[in-house]
Amino acid sequence: MLPDFEARLRDYAAVIVRVGVNLQPGQKLLVTDPYDQQGVARSAEVLVDAVRRAALEVGDDFEVVWSPSAELRAMAEADQRGAFDRLVAQNTSRLTHHLRRGGAFLFLTGSQPRLMDGVPAAHLAAQHEIAWRHFGPIVQQLVRGASQWCIAPAPSPSWAALTFADLPSEQRLAALWRGVFDSVRADGTGDAVTRWNAHLDRLVATAERLNAARHSTVRLVGPGTDLTLGLPEKHHWCTAAQHTKHAVRHVINLPTEEIFTAPDCRRATGRVRVARPVCHAGTAIEGIELEFRSGRVVEAAARTNADLLRELLATDGGAARLGEVALLASELGAPAPSWPAARAVFHHPLLDENAANHVALGEAYPFCHRGWWKRPVNRSLVHVDLPLDARATLG
Structure with missing residues (x-):
């Protein structure tokens, strides 16, 4: 692993909590992947733990929805739409309850980019439609400022093996972490949050110039x-820097x-x-x-x-x-x-x-x-x- 891994991981977690989600004092944070995995992959535990530590310095509760990855693929292969519908409905109920309590959301994605390789396209399309029928109304509320939300990448060995297949196997995960850390300006120096705020200000200024034109x-x-x-x-x-109805700035995706x-x-x-x-x-x-x-x-x-x-x-x-x-x-x-x-x-x-x-x-x-x-x-x-x-x- 990278020699400065722990320092860069702390920077990444700080950027997620203080810039991406911008968790407020006493606010609750829920971590999941409601898109393809119906929860966070277990391979993302190292990042989840770092985010947990950073979040509990600010908020007062931390909840994780873990992905049943093997079951998801089995459901897709067998086209078990009823079982998948029940799973998504249960997860959506948790998200809805969290939103009603004023909680913020972190969506950690991308850990299993080839989870459904080989599954018939019609099965995948049916699952996708079911997932968005349940999750879509929550997304609409978030887009309209109901609370803070942020999507961020969570490296994993399987993702690293796909992206850096040309490297020796023992080097792939470190290469992926380095790419993610670089993309979110987490260099381990402890000032990533300051640099991110300056970066967002530059993006907003550029958008304002386009709007004036x-x-x-x-x-x-x-x-x-x-x-x-x-x-x-x-x-x-x-830009990805948006504000809730209560004027809390957050970043809907990192990077x-x-x-x-x-x-x-x-x-x-x-x-x-x-x-x-x-x-x-x-x-x-x-x-x-x-x-x-x-x-x-x-x-x-x-x-x-x-x-x-x-x-x-x-x-x-x-x-x-x-x-x-x-x-x-x-x-x-x-x-x-x-x-x-x-x-x-x-x-x-x-x-x-x-x-x-x-x-x-x-x-x-x-x-x-x-x-x-x-x-x-x-x-x-x-x-x-x-x-x-x-x-x-x-x-």
Whole structure:
């Protein structure tokens, strides 16, 4: 393991608790992964313990929902929708109760990126729909400021083996931890929180410049990609630093290097070639290529898991339209990221999306639109980020 591992782990936990979640005195914290794992993987215990120590210095309670990983895969293989529905309903009840008590949330994700490899796409799509039918209403409350929430990556041996397969096995986990620590500016010096607050201030200033400019289009051009997006008149560029209804700032995902908004879901034209594997429903779709016309995907292909891509696009009326366009702050005049994510494929949505300009299929964040007429803003049960090797031009 890294020689400064413990110091960097303390920094990471401090950033999660004091910047990401921004836990308030006496507030309760619940830790889970409600997306693909229905709880935190046991391999994340070292990070959970560090977060627990940091949280209890501020809050007064700490709860963890652990993932039943083996049972989840068995349910998916056998297409046991009833059993999965009961499990998700139970977990959602815990989250709902926690939210009603004013608690904050930490979602530790990505520890098992290939948990569902080989499971039929129709089974995965059914599980995903069940999960979001239960969890979606909680997400909507959180997005609208009901309480603080933060998504952060939790390294594991299986994730490290996938991402750093070219390294000797005994070096892979350390390499992954180093990549995550670098991405969240946890260098072990004890001042990561201060540097994060300065970084967030720079991102907000960049977003304010974009909002003042009132652009009407974004064009993304690169290998296999030439996509033009229309922006609604009342679009609003945002950062991952958001505020609750009680004015508590928190960061909805760590790391973050992006400025993003909601494009007009009816005005996307062109083609995209997705530059990195897209992790979805416990597996990965690789080599995605899409063609858009009048805002909607009209052609779709993928090198792997093309059937899962088709299921994803058919989830609902908004799944084949775009809900987000995000630009790297480094391309917009802000300081460049201090981590080498652009040179590695991490097989994690947060790490890979923050290494590139990207768009997202599905749900738009409502705070990215300030008008009363919401028709241009996409709605969907899904939100899937697509990293692109493309430069952006604002018009």
